[in-house]
Amino acid sequence: AQTVTQSQPEMSVQEAETVTLSCTYDTSESNYYLFWYKQPPSRQMILVIRQEAYKQQNATENRFSVNFQKAAKSFSLKISDSQLGDTAMYFCAFYSGGSNYKLTFGKGTLLTVNP
């Protein structure tokens, strides 16, 4: 069974600064996908960024980028130029490339961006 661990329950950052959220996972599979989801106080879960395990290049989406270390089973999210709207709960999630059709989530990191 896969597990996803987010060791930082809460973090804060000043507006315009950079912050990194950590995530580690455990799996015996070689084909899988990793994600960061954002859940703002309004509760709608939104996909921030995804990474396919077979890709060595780290994914980037505007101000969001990941550091994917497959051997270490580490998948951190870097948010550059933090904005007040980035305040949210961030979840790291794992999806098997096999056929179990489910996302396994970490417990989440509450990120607060301060003005």
Next chain:
Amino acid sequence: KAGVTQTPRYLIKTRGQQVTLSCSPISGHRSVSWYQQTPGQGLQFLFEYFSETQRNKGNFPGRFSGRQFSNSRSEMNVSTLELGDSALYLCASSLAGTGGYNEQYFGPGTRLTVT
């Protein structure tokens, strides 16, 4: 396109009662997944349906059940409600199919309170 809709948005029930929650996926999406979100356990996978077939089920008691209709709309039912069933129930839809990954789009959730 309209997003994933869930009804009702809020629900208050008494222990021992049963409840039915509804999820309408994005048009064209054939897969619907359900997740339970609580402060203590985080996000946990309940089940996934594709073309009216349950393809996977999470580790929940038999009181939790679901189904999917031919128009891809899905319902989940919880019988004999317990206080611990109080949670935010999230539905997600995707194009799905077999293998690979299709992005899951989440609905706003149904907040269930059991008293």
